[in-house]
Amino acid sequence: MSLRIVVTVKYVPDATGDRHFADDLTVDRDDVDGLLSELDEYAVEQALQIADEADDAEITVLTVGPEDAKDALRKALSMGADKAIHVEDDDLHGTDIIGTSLVLAKAIEKAGYDLVISGMASTDGTAGVVPALLAERLGVPQVTLLSEVSVEDGVVKGRRDGDTASEQLEASLPAVVSVTDQSGEARYPSFKGIMAAKKKPVQSWDLEDLEIETDEVGLEGSWTKVDSATERPARTAGTIVKDEGEGGKQLAEFLAGQKFI
Amino acid sequence: MAEVLVYVDHVDGAVRKPTLELLTLARRIGEPVAVALGPGAADTAAALAEHGAVKVLTHDAAEYADYLVVPKVDALQAAYEAVSPAAVLVPSSAEGKEIAARLAVRIGSGIITDAVDLEAGDEGPVATQSAFAASFTTKSRISKGTPVITVKPNSAAVEAAPAAGAVEALAVSFSDKATGTKVTGRTPRESTGRPELTEAAIVVSGGRGVNGAENFSIIEALADSLGAAVGASRAAVDAGWYPHTNQVGQTGKSVSPQLYIASGISGAIQHRAGMQTSKTIVAVNKDAEAPIFDLVDYGVVGDLFEVVPQLTEEINTRKG
Numbered sequence A: 001m002s003l004r005i006v007v008t009v010k011y012v013p014d015a016t017g018d019r020h021f022a023d024d025l026t027v028d029r030d031d032v033d034g035l036l037s038e039l040d041e042y043a044v045e046q047a048l049q050i051a052d053e054a055d056d057a058e059i060t061v062l063t064v065g066p067e068d069a070k071d072a073l074r075k076a077l078s079m080g081a082d083k084a085i086h087v088e089d090d091d092l093h094g095t096d097i098i099g100t101s102l103v104l105a106k107a108i109e110k111a112g113y114d115l116v117i118s119g120m121a122s123t124d125g126t127a128g129v130v131p132a133l134l135a136e137r138l139g140v141p142q143v144t145l146l147s148e149v150s151v152e153d154g155v156v157k158g159r160r161d162g163d164t165a166s167e168q169l170e171a172s173l174p175a176v177v178s179v180t181d182q183s184g185e186a187r188y189p190s191f192k193g194i195m196a197a198k199k200k201p202v203q204s205w206d207l208e209d210l211e212i213e214t215d216e217v218g219l220e221g222s223w224t225k226v227d228s229a230t231e232r233p234a235r236t237a238g239t240i241v242k243d244e245g246e247g248g249k250q251l252a253e254f255l256a257g258q259k260f261i
Numbered sequence B: 001m002a003e004v005l006v007y008v009d010h011v012d013g014a015v016r017k018p019t020l021e022l023l024t025l026a027r028r029i030g031e032p033v034a035v036a037l038g039p040g041a042a043d044t045a046a047a048l049a050e051h052g053a054v055k056v057l058t059h060d061a062a063e064y065a066d067y068l069v070v071p072k073v074d075a076l077q078a079a080y081e082a083v084s085p086a087a088v089l090v091p092s093s094a095e096g097k098e099i100a101a102r103l104a105v106r107i108g109s110g111i112i113t114d115a116v117d118l119e120a121g122d123e124g125p126v127a128t129q130s131a132f133a134a135s136f137t138t139k140s141r142i143s144k145g146t147p148v149i150t151v152k153p154n155s156a157a158v159e160a161a162p163a164a165g166a167v168e169a170l171a172v173s174f175s176d177k178a179t180g181t182k183v184t185g186r187t188p189r190e191s192t193g194r195p196e197l198t199e200a201a202i203v204v205s206g207g208r209g210v211n212g213a214e215n216f217s218i219i220e221a222l223a224d225s226l227g228a229a230v231g232a233s234r235a236a237v238d239a240g241w242y243p244h245t246n247q248v249g250q251t252g253k254s255v256s257p258q259l260y261i262a263s264g265i266s267g268a269i270q271h272r273a274g275m276q277t278s279k280t281i282v283a284v285n286k287d288a289e290a291p292i293f294d295l296v297d298y299g300v301v302g303d304l305f306e307v308v309p310q311l312t313e314e315i316n317t318r319k320g
């Protein structure tokens, strides 16, 4: 039987752009160019490698996001994923992590899955908790933050490099996996891949398709409330000296003045 | 006064510093009740009492070491049900965030991750967070259920505030999902003898400019002269010059020390994300145009192979 892999990918504002908040204190996704979160490219890459090793596998990429989020799906398809699902609904604007995990979980269940692969964190929200939430909601093992992953005979194995130890993990499918940026460089889409992606199916689902009530998501349905967002004042310009042979000593003088020595 | 649940991060009974900081914040919103799990759980009580824990709920079982995350979620949920706290605070480690998030969904509560400050508010605790590589500061609160908040290291000062710290055994029954992910092997990280990166008062980092694993001894010598932790940029880590555990930035550790010294680091946005909130920032870089100089309190435009050893020598001389 075919191994059904669902990769969750997020469309995020470019980190090198001028990221900011909109008037309603949600992330402004209109003003700054968006792209497939770089950290989710690692998830797509591992899915492709796992699919290569399996006799028969199918990779579906899934995103919850605005119209433009299709770009993220296209990129993942051009890397080699087979099909895509876009959950899109005006009522999703402003959804928090808890709500996003609900929508993703319902979509994953509807799509059908043996293995979910996520990135380690989104580059805009950076919470890094959606994969754990998906495991909780789907009621399957969580095998997260892996720097190495493999699947064989219905068992997923991986290495998790933690703060105090490096752990070897193992769980039976179905399971939710997340991979870090240490898991291996993501491939670039080939020209052939880009052309092929144009013909791959992208399904659109809305909240009704997922049987989610509008008050469970969106800004109003959110269980957290942002009261204010202020731009950090620019750091006051510091002293910059050119080393003329005494740079190290000058630096020591500065540090002594600040009582670090 | 309302009780606040504090999840304890400890290694065999030795409480890690971020948990003590959490107790400082917890006392702003209520009476801290600590939850310590796993081997040595009861040994945490003295340190926790000294920093304000009125009660320490403890439980040990093989499951905590043998299976990933879920047994700890089950236990924290048991503590939540026993105490009915006003809030649940968890250190913002990778694991802490996962535990907190799963608890939040189970108890029907919202979650805030990576807070850098916490205050009492009319409508529940108000959390400060940094967004977009720390270029914005937000204030948020939880509008449904019991606030579950994870807090980053170095967000508050550790303060002594002696309290009873009465140890009580926590009754935990594990869910059928607890044993889903087996830990089949564990290699503890070797200690370098230097301070923990996220907890250190001073961090000395090297980047691509260090140009080789062997040259990192220059960075280490400077770190040791200051009693500092050693950090590295992703470029240095990807090149294999320094371990990933020392990476500073978006996909590494985020640090907020009193002093951050960057050598041979350009200051890309993803690196800044992990160090921008440091109190004092110093850089050595031979390129006067490097973006890191936009952040510095003091910068030296020069060759790190000249400047850093001279700095180290001068520090050692001054210290006598």
Ligand SMILES: Cc1cc2nc3c(=O)[nH]c(=O)nc-3n(C[C@H](O)[C@H](O)[C@H](O)COP(=O)(O)OP(=O)(O)OC[C@H]3O[C@@H](n4cnc5c(N)ncnc54)[C@H](O)[C@@H]3O)c2cc1C
Pocket: A038, A039, A123, B206, B207, B208, B209, B210, B232, B233, B234, B235, B236, B247, B248, B249, B250, B251, B252, B253, B263, B264, B265, B266, B267, B268, B269, B270, B271, B274, B284, B285, B286, B287, B290, B302, B303, B304, B305
């Ligand atoms: C999704 C994502 C996540 C990322 N996460 C991280 C992260 O967590 N941490 C991180 O650091 N990066 C991260 N990056 C990478 C980041 O974008 C930069 O590529 C990286 O920070 C560059 O490292 P660097 O400054 O050491 O190297 P470079 O940008 O190459 O800079 C090297 C600097 O050294 C200087 N130099 C060279 N020789 C000398 C000398 N002899 N003396 C003095 N100065 C010298 C040069 O002038 C230059 O400014 C991430 C990128 C992405 C896309």
Ligand SMILES: Nc1ncnc2c1ncn2[C@@H]1O[C@H](COP(=O)(O)O)[C@@H](O)[C@H]1O
Pocket: A008, A009, A010, A011, A037, A039, A040, A043, A062, A063, A064, A065, A097, A100, A104, A117, A118, A119, A120, A121, A122, A123, A125, A126, A127, A128, A129, A130, A131
């Ligand atoms: N809106 C979304 N659509 C699809 N996947 C998402 C979305 N938000 C988060 N994810 C997935 O969850 C991972 C962790 O995200 P986060 O918890 O938001 O940091 C990401 O790397 C994605 O794989």
